[in-house]
Amino acid sequence: MQTTPTSAGVVQSTGRRVLVNTGALTSSSLWRIALSFVLQVLIARGLGVAALGQYTVAMAYLNVSQVISELGLPVLLVRDLAQMPTRRRAYFRTALWVQMASALLTWGGLVLLTLVLPFSASTRPALWLVGASLPFFAVTSVCETLFQAGERMELVMGIEMLVNLLIVAVSLVALWLGGEVLHLIGVLILTQLFSALFCLWLVGRSGLLAEPQEGVAVSPRMLFRQAPPFLGLTLADVLLQRMDILLLSVLGGETMTGLYSAAYNLVRVALKLIQSFGRALYPTFSRLRHQALETYHRLAALSLRYGLLILLPAAALGTALAPDLLHLVYAQDYVQAAPIFQVLLWLPPFFLLETYAVTLLMVERHPGHSLLISGLHVGVLLVAMPPLIWVGGAQGAAWAVLLAGGAGVLGSLWFLRGKRLAPALGQLWPMGAASALALVLAIWLPMAWPWRLLASATLYALLAWFTGMVAPDDIQLFRRVLRHGKG
Numbered sequence: 001m002q003t004t005p006t007s008a009g010v011v012q013s014t015g016r017r018v019l020v021n022t023g024a025l026t027s028s029s030l031w032r033i034a035l036s037f038v039l040q041v042l043i044a045r046g047l048g049v050a051a052l053g054q055y056t057v058a059m060a061y062l063n064v065s066q067v068i069s070e071l072g073l074p075v076l077l078v079r080d081l082a083q084m085p086t087r088r089r090a091y092f093r094t095a096l097w098v099q100m101a102s103a104l105l106t107w108g109g110l111v112l113l114t115l116v117l118p119f120s121a122s123t124r125p126a127l128w129l130v131g132a133s134l135p136f137f138a139v140t141s142v143c144e145t146l147f148q149a150g151e152r153m154e155l156v157m158g159i160e161m162l163v164n165l166l167i168v169a170v171s172l173v174a175l176w177l178g179g180e181v182l183h184l185i186g187v188l189i190l191t192q193l194f195s196a197l198f199c200l201w202l203v204g205r206s207g208l209l210a211e212p213q214e215g216v217a218v219s220p221r222m223l224f225r226q227a228p229p230f231l232g233l234t235l236a237d238v239l240l241q242r243m244d245i246l247l248l249s250v251l252g253g254e255t256m257t258g259l260y261s262a263a264y265n266l267v268r269v270a271l272k273l274i275q276s277f278g279r280a281l282y283p284t285f286s287r288l289r290h291q292a293l294e295t296y297h298r299l300a301a302l303s304l305r306y307g308l309l310i311l312l313p314a315a316a317l318g319t320a321l322a323p324d325l326l327h328l329v330y331a332q333d334y335v336q337a338a339p340i341f342q343v344l345l346w347l348p349p350f351f352l353l354e355t356y357a358v359t360l361l362m363v364e365r366h367p368g369h370s371l372l373i374s375g376l377h378v379g380v381l382l383v384a385m386p387p388l389i390w391v392g393g394a395q396g397a398a399w400a401v402l403l404a405g406g407a408g409v410l411g412s413l414w415f416l417r418g419k420r421l422a423p424a425l426g427q428l429w430p431m432g433a434a435s436a437l438a439l440v441l442a443i444w445l446p447m448a449w450p451w452r453l454l455a456s457a458t459l460y461a462l463l464a465w466f467t468g469m470v471a472p473d474d475i476q477l478f479r480r481v482l483r484h485g486k487g
Helices: 005-047 049-070 073-083 085-116 123-149 153-176 181-206 220-226 228-251 253-291 293-320 322-329 332-344 347-363 367-418 428-444 449-466 472-484
Strands: none
Touching: 005 049, 005 153, 005 181, 005 253, 049 085, 049 123, 049 181, 049 228, 049 253, 073 085, 073 123, 073 220, 073 228, 073 253, 073 347, 085 123, 085 220, 123 153, 123 181, 123 253, 153 181, 220 228, 228 253, 228 347, 228 367, 253 293, 253 322, 253 332, 253 347, 253 367, 293 322, 293 332, 293 347, 293 428, 293 449, 322 332, 332 367, 347 367, 428 449
């Protein structure tokens, strides 16, 4: 079948926009994660394991509170406003005051929660204080929703990179002056205020609310009726990555949480990148589902295949070199977190498959099924983690997280198959075999660990090329998009 010039232009333009969006969100995520990780390493080295646990607990509760305060509106509005750009102004104004009110209520709920759960005397005031950032976060959230709906991910990147640079820079000054965890949380509040003001300025400069705009009346009651599945999805999404910390904060204490966090923070880099990848593709997939169905399916398949192509060997090589990596990043005291790290490393491939399924089902307007997948994951985690923590401590928590990830994958494949969206996983076997060979080589080579890492990664890359896991046609497609595509 011949491709017409018009359709070729659509493919190139679409591909260019996907690369820009994905690159913007991935770059901002890498920047944010790198800076956040540097800060947490400094907390671990300078303030100790207990302080790292206290800071991690405060951030976990903040992340969950942020999602609750959003009410699921960002995911709902990104989908709808990507298809109805003339209604941006009306929805922006309504979402702004609704999320502000929700943020204040959520802050009050967080304060009440600290009076019920058995937190330590040092953790409780940290949770009170961290909730003060929620009203400012609401403004940032609504503005970023607008940017994502307009497929202007570079604006999201600019906000995230600037604000996170400020967080780390001011936090480093606070640590240098002898600050404690409460001082670091105060830094978060101030930088979130700056983020809100900067976002409002960008909205005015972006032209995303420019005419023509429809003067429609947006009913908050209508939004509340439509948003619950999306709130469930986003809440389940954050619980997938924070439920372990929430439970450890109650069942294990600050020291166990700090030790677990040392291992989990390394894995969280990959999880956040996968999450950002899904966020970048979501509005584009929503548009392509109605404009170019064949391109939509092709991009979805490529995103999954190349994601697994990277994540499987990363898990294998990390498992082989876990003690060396932890010693490099932290210090000798944290090498005991290596068994935890080795288990958690296999979570990212599971999370990619689940994110793929949840994203496609939302695009196909089956948010309820996406919610069931995430609910299954969270449910297994909630049931499995307490007994496994009691039996195996922090390593037991890691096994519970991996078990829940496996349940999420099984649920994902079940629903995708029912909607005839199941991915072709035929190349998963050669990826697994090549990763296993790289793992064996990384363990048994009689040389220093950096050289073992290099040799094993080289072996995997060669196997991926010569067995056809990396398709020349895909590389040619990416080159054409980069060379001829228009944004």
